[in-house]
Amino acid sequence: MNLFTANNITKQFANHRALDDVSISVPEGSIFGLLGPNGAGKTTFIRIVNQIIAPDSGEVLLKGKPLQPSDIEKIGYLPEERGLYKKMNVGEQALYLSQLKGLSRPEAIKRLKYWFEKFEITAWWNRKVEELSKGMQQKVQFLVTIIHEPELLIFDEPFSGFDPINVNLLKEEILELKKKGATIIFSTHNMASVEELCDHIALLNNSRKILDGNVWEIRKTYKTNSFEVHFTGFDGNLGTVLPPAFEILDQSSVNEHERAIIRLPEKAIPNELLALLLPHVRIVSVHEIIPNMNDIFIRTVTEKQNLVTSSLTGES
């Protein structure tokens, strides 16, 4: 079941169209990656979900019902452009932001105590925000985002500004939240984290959705039946031993062995490749190359751009 559905969202700003007929569904209990180059419309989309701005047309459904103003309390949002009141005490500020999310004061204090201890920032409760390091400010921001235990969490570039140790801490927390049943929307450029965390993605480019689906499915559809083979005992060109249908994309020596990337003919299976190679080489390892999200991202975006440019030149 989808926790969150956006149907045919369009948003026009004065000079440009930020979102053009975008539909996105986020299954309940999943981590959803919202990807796209800068200016693709991700932030606009997220702001619409948060009811900071309203769409010109289209509908946004939360659990099948149109979004209500009171749904704000069911959503936690960590914006990309985030900050805190610099002159305010950390604890007071966290309390204020939690209360704005609808928690009562005693309840907010109770939960904040728990999280401050967990993140080891209890000693900072009475300090001013400006005395905190950037990483610590980010921690405070993260915990006030999740303090009201929202059903839908939206993180816009959550890992920027964190050191690797805190990135790990954050990842663990996010996975923990997922385990507890929260649905998470992730907006990011960091493709490694997308592969690691996301179940589904949608790729926005130039205000349109150009790709969406299950991460694994997408990667599978983008694979080209290519294999990476490591071997020893042969230092000539593999092309001499393979039929021309087997395309050698790359061959190089790595440490003590040779490495080759070979694209198989359609419908061919790796066994055929091995049968051809075995008489000549000693195999160290073989594995299929499944394109990572980074490649898919770059490929899809540039393809679309080329398409747009070619269609434009074709018209003119």
Next chain:
Amino acid sequence: MKKIFLIIRREYLTRVKKRSFIVMTILGPLLMAAMVIIPVYLSTMSNETKNITVLDETGFFYGKFKDSDNIRFHYVVSDLNTSKENFDKSGDYALLYIPKTELSVPSSATLYASGQVNMNVKSYIRNIMSKQVEELKLEAKIQDLKLQGDSKATTTDILKSIQASVNIETIKIGKQGKEEKSYPEVSMVLAMFSGILIYMFIFMFGAQVMRGIIEEKTSRIVEVILSSVKPFQLMMGKIVGVAMVGLTQFLLWVILTTSIITVGTSFFMTKTHAKATTDQIMKSKTAGVMASQVPEGIVKEDNDTSTNEIFDAISSIDFPVMIGAFLFYFLFGYLLYAALFASVGSAVDSEADTQQFMLPITIPLVFSFIMAQFIIQEPTGPLAFWLSMIPLTSPVIMMIRIPYGVPYFQLVLSMVLLILGFIGTTWMAAKIYKTGILMYGKKPSYRELWKWIRY
């Protein structure tokens, strides 16, 4: 609604706790009190003996004015004109003229002087006179009661009936014998003072709203908050919160200033007042014996003659209207401008960029401030009328007009227009705010702001 209260609370508390607020709250009354106390203090410093001629047509006060350390009283029996002429030649400090009255008990006197009359001298005379008048009244009352054989009258009744307020008018005599009322033009002072106060308040706290919004924008907290509340709530919360800070400051100033002045003047005035005060204490003691159930206000009345003086002076002014109007224009003038300040704050990225948008806000304010001096000269003219109707200038201008008397329909019309103006600017500001607050990077032009309003 609960959220807007949270915002108001935060805006209020963070500002009230600031060191600058506390410093301002203490420093302001000290300065204002100093402006009042120092002249009083200086006047008590002068030990020069003041000769006062008393022309008492009633005959009740002969010999009653006791000489104090530096005041000498002389009694003459003559008519007013001769006395005035003599006074001119004598170089005396003042001439006290108590005219004959139709009623048995005199209640007013005129003090002629060549210069400004010292407040101490005046209150010293007033004290003695009212004491004397009360004694006269009490005597008459007792006589009355004896005649009627009425024993039902309570002490409270008696005290109330003998309560005396003496009205002393001061008249300055010029070199050529030209007379002019030297009452400090209280209306003018009051008009200017309230006008300036409103002007200052709008600027100080309006700018605070603007700065607060810029702070939220540059620290990038605004989007975090906007995911919990509507932009309008955030804007109004800030405006109202800051308004309450302003009212708190104002109230603290009033309380602190009056208490400092009261303590200060009573401290400095003890020297000249020694006699009068002992008299007062004596009297209040006897009064205390007489009536334990006397309502407090009555006995207290003659203790604060110096404040009475000011109140006497402005008794011609409709005070409830004055105070009510002050609070109204204070608040709504601020609200109208604060909305404009808020929209400027939301449109820019830093305080340095505010200049170009500040101009249309400051011009009407500064203009009304400059116009104030012309309005004072002609408080009922067409300029005064129109400027007190236009919402952008009415808060300052109307306050200047009120001490001179304003017809009620004009006042009500001006208030209604101001409220409409406030709704209008807030509506407009909310539109600009909503778009501006999430815009970073480029400085918008007026054309873009216009687009945002219509958007």
